[in-house]
Amino acid sequence: MRGGRGIEQSRHWPRHVVDQTSWRRAIREISKGQGDVLSLWSDGADVHMAVLDHESSDIGIVTIECPDGRFPSVGHMHPPAIRLERAIRDIYGFQAHGLCDTRNWLDHGRWGVRHPGLKPEPSDAAGDSYAFLAAEGAPLHQIPVGPVHAGVIEPGHFRFSANGEVVVRLEERLGYVHKGIQQLMVDAPLDRATRLASRVSGDSTVAYALAFANAVENALEIEVPERAIYLRALMAELERIANHIGDIGAICNDASFSLMHTHCAILRERVLRASHVCFGHRLMMDRVVIGGVADDLTAEGESALRALLSEANRLIPPFIDLYGDTTSIQDRTVGAGHLGSELANQYGCGGVIGRASGRSFDARRLPGYAPYPDLSFKVGSAHAGDVDARIWVRFDEIKASLALIEQILDKMPEGSLRIESLPASSETFEGAALVESFRGDIFVWVRIGAAGIVHRCHLRDPSWFQWPLLEAAIEGNIVADFPLCNKSFNCSYSGHDL
Amino acid sequence: MRKFLFQGLHRPPLTEAAPLSDDPMIAELAGTLNRASRRKLGHSLSIREVDAGSCNGCELEIHALGNAFYDLERFGLRFVASPRHADVLMVTGPVTKNMREALERTYAATPHPKWVVAIGDCAFDGGVFAGSYACVGAVSEVIPVDLHIRGCPPDPVALLRGLIALVEAR
Numbered sequence A: 001m002r003g004g005r006g007i008e009q010s011r012h013w014p015r016h017v018v019d020q021t022s023w024r025r026a027i028r029e030i031s032k033g034q035g036d037v038l039s040l041w042s043d044g045a046d047v048h049m050a051v052l053d054h055e056s057s058d059i060g061i062v063t064i065e066c067p068d069g070r071f072p073s074v075g076h077m078h079p080p081a082i083r084l085e086r087a088i089r090d091i092y093g094f095q096a097h098g099l100c101d102t103r104n105w106l107d108h109g110r111w112g113v114r115h116p117g118l119k120p121e122p123s124d125a126a127g128d129s130y131a132f133l134a135a136e137g138a139p140l141h142q143i144p145v146g147p148v149h150a151g152v153i154e155p156g157h158f159r160f161s162a163n164g165e166v167v168v169r170l171e172e173r174l175g176y177v178h179k180g181i182q183q184l185m186v187d188a189p190l191d192r193a194t195r196l197a198s199r200v201s202g203d204s205t206v207a208y209a210l211a212f213a214n215a216v217e218n219a220l221e222i223e224v225p226e227r228a229i230y231l232r233a234l235m236a237e238l239e240r241i242a243n244h245i246g247d248i249g250a251i252c253n254d255a256s257f258s259l260m261h262t263h264c265a266i267l268r269e270r271v272l273r274a275s276h277v278c279f280g281h282r283l284m285m286d287r288v289v290i291g292g293v294a295d296d297l298t299a300e301g302e303s304a305l306r307a308l309l310s311e312a313n314r315l316i317p318p319f320i321d322l323y324g325d326t327t328s329i330q331d332r333t334v335g336a337g338h339l340g341s342e343l344a345n346q347y348g349c350g351g352v353i354g355r356a357s358g359r360s361f362d363a364r365r366l367p368g369y370a371p372y373p374d375l376s377f378k379v380g381s382a383h384a385g386d387v388d389a390r391i392w393v394r395f396d397e398i399k400a401s402l403a404l405i406e407q408i409l410d411k412m413p414e415g416s417l418r419i420e421s422l423p424a425s426s427e428t429f430e431g432a433a434l435v436e437s438f439r440g441d442i443f444v445w446v447r448i449g450a451a452g453i454v455h456r457c458h459l460r461d462p463s464w465f466q467w468p469l470l471e472a473a474i475e476g477n478i479v480a481d482f483p484l485c486n487k488s489f490n491c492s493y494s495g496h497d498l
Numbered sequence B: 001m002r003k004f005l006f007q008g009l010h011r012p013p014l015t016e017a018a019p020l021s022d023d024p025m026i027a028e029l030a031g032t033l034n035r036a037s038r039r040k041l042g043h044s045l046s047i048r049e050v051d052a053g054s055c056n057g058c059e060l061e062i063h064a065l066g067n068a069f070y071d072l073e074r075f076g077l078r079f080v081a082s083p084r085h086a087d088v089l090m091v092t093g094p095v096t097k098n099m100r101e102a103l104e105r106t107y108a109a110t111p112h113p114k115w116v117v118a119i120g121d122c123a124f125d126g127g128v129f130a131g132s133y134a135c136v137g138a139v140s141e142v143i144p145v146d147l148h149i150r151g152c153p154p155d156p157v158a159l160l161r162g163l164i165a166l167v168e169a170r
Helices: A020-031 A079-092 A181-185 A190-197 A202-220 A226-253 A258-279 A299-325 A327-333 A341-344 A351-356 A362-366 A387-411 A467-474 A481-488 A493-497 B004-009 B023-030 B036-042 B055-063 B097-109 B120-125 B154-170
Strands: A014-017 A037-044 A044-053 A058-063 A070-072 A093-096 A140-145 A159-165 A166-173 A427-435 A438-446 A453-460 B045-051 B077-079 B088-092 B116-119 B148-149
Touching: A020 A037, A020 A058, A020 A070, A037 A079, A037 A438, A037 A453, A044 A181, A044 A438, A058 A070, A058 A427, A079 A093, A079 A467, A093 A387, A159 A481, A166 A467, A166 A481, A181 A190, A190 A202, A190 A438, A190 A453, A202 A226, A202 A299, A202 A427, A202 A438, A202 A453, A202 A493, A202 B055, A226 A299, A226 A387, A226 A427, A226 A481, A226 B077, A258 A299, A258 B004, A258 B055, A299 A327, A299 A387, A299 A427, A327 A387, A327 A481, A351 A387, A351 A438, A387 A481, A427 B148, A467 A481, B045 B055, B045 B097, B045 B154, B055 B120, B055 B154, B088 B097, B088 B120, B116 B120, B116 B154, B148 B154
Parallel strands: A014 A058, A070 A093, B045 B077, B045 B088, B088 B116, B116 B148
Antiparallel strands: A037 A044, A044 A058, A140 A159, A159 A166, A427 A438, A438 A453
16 A cells, blocks of 8 residues: 555555565555455456555555466465455466465356456366365264255355264355356446446345445546435435345244244335335335436335334334343344454454444445435444344344434435436546445445446455355354354355355 | 234234236246146145346345235245255246256256246346356256246236246146
């Protein structure tokens, strides 16, 4: 972040091209806990790393050129980067020098092509074998689960090594829903790229569209109308509530507490219906567009929201009592799936998971983005780090989001919904953004060429820094508690596999 | 907890009237279903859902089918954990190449007679992901499909309409 050659086309957050010495120094500082890696990615020529400096709270991007296809590994000293480096090698063929885990990650040997992001080489599509990490000892047995799971959920493979009922090691194998979204973005016009970004992870469609739009608007220095900013925040908070309430019900359901599940599902449905009345789509897909929003909030929409608010404010306290007073559910959730603050901080783990383990980070606060500095809200927090804590943080955040929606409606400015037209430019610009989804912070980086064509785009789901922690949290729990722990994390497969 | 249970006794159900099935959907199905299988299975279907690369938007709406408003089970439709217990495979997503074999094996593990319902625009033709090196595209390129329910994602009413058509056509 210090030194190196500044890149002028990078707007909003500075980007510097550094030499190997500075790159290694940055890695050392990060591994000592002086900063968080927000993401690590490649554009097919160089490797970039976005870093949040703890001392200054500044975000910067460092770039290392890799003309010979190699760069010094970050994961070698900072484990959260390992899977990102494996993914970079799968897509672009760039080797992270010193990386201990050389297995493929997203590439399962099924694409019929290697390194699709750079000089694709045809290959057979018969599938690669995958060597799971060993767990040895006479009483241990393995339980393979997935990719097709028993419920209506996304696909991924879990390999448990268990000693009787107790999980000794869990290893995840992901990548099953890799769709090549970042390559589909290459040379895509902005409207198509926005549609793609909105479908990285359907449950966070508003947050993704917002993160992508913010990155583009930062790159092109677009001033978004005030009313659009408030409408975007309104959608983002509705999405947060719908997901959190659904998750609380689903976690309880995984411990067979179906009463809670039923009531949460009803409230979730009411949120989705109100969203549909306001914005014409239950998940509010494609409602955030570059430079503004697609739909205005009508008087009918506002009254639907006010009715939803009073219903939700009435229901949440009894829900809290129902959860808090039922000892049989607490017997399952308290102490289960414990994640310590040390790991949460090392991984820069965002969202409910990080906040339930004492890491208070929330992108709405830091770096912060409009309109949140003008609104007052409490960020959920807990320290126990177990399934129970993750439920309580979700309750806190639902209450905070309900209060936010009330403020947003009260303060809703008048004005236009989006800018008239995108600024014409003959140059290339870069922008980035960090947006808080219900799951945690989404990082998006984009490079846009002349005529508003996306050259490269990188989207990092919060799950990248949460999935590895699930492996740690499940250790020592019984196999039967895995669904409960997994649901309390609720990482995205699609967002991660991209 | 007692309060919640008592409330449940006093309040009318939230469940809404069934939507009418779409005629074109019945037409699509008529060609693929025969009376013999209808007699064998009666008016009940077990569904195994397979995510073959969706963004998880379709899964959210499929989940919603189980809530009190839509109450899927009143139509004799229920989700089962294993393809070996299923009559219907409900498939979402643009079939990623990494999921192709898993989908084929799930289909092979489902006993006859069986039907495949492809959910969402991605499952119809790859949707926004069509043309990617990592996606096959339409579900019908991998396994035979009996019914498409379009939408991005289709809302629960659209899903119900399609599934009721499936039950009625049998």
